[in-house]
Amino acid sequence: RLPVMLVTLYSSIILGIITAFSVNYAMFVTLRFISGILMQGLQTSAYTLIMELYVPKYRPFAGAVTECFF
Numbered sequence: 001r002l003p004v005m006l007v008t009l010y011s012s013i014i015l016g017i018i019t020a021f022s023v024n025y026a027m028f029v030t031l032r033f034i035s036g037i038l039m040q041g042l043q044t045s046a047y048t049l050i051m052e053l054y055v056p057k058y059r060p061f062a063g064a065v066t067e068c069f070f
Contacts, residue, residue: 001049008042 015035022028047066054062 001045001052005042005045005049008038008045012038012042 012035015031015038019028019031019035022031047063050062050066051059
């Protein structure tokens with residue numbers, strides 16, 4: 001889970017910086033689309049990691065708190 005999280009996180013950061021310097025609207029939209037896909041991978045990996053870290057008794061609360069920020 002951690003390697004996937006790191007790859008999607010760093011890729012999103014790089015794409016965010018590149019998006020800021022987009023030269024036209026098509027480039028901007030394409031980069032935002034790819035960034036959105038990467039952020040969904042990050043969110044899914046983070047949720048799964050959190051569910052694995054908590055004991056079953058606290059998983060519903062941990063999952064609810066995690067999803068509040070997305």
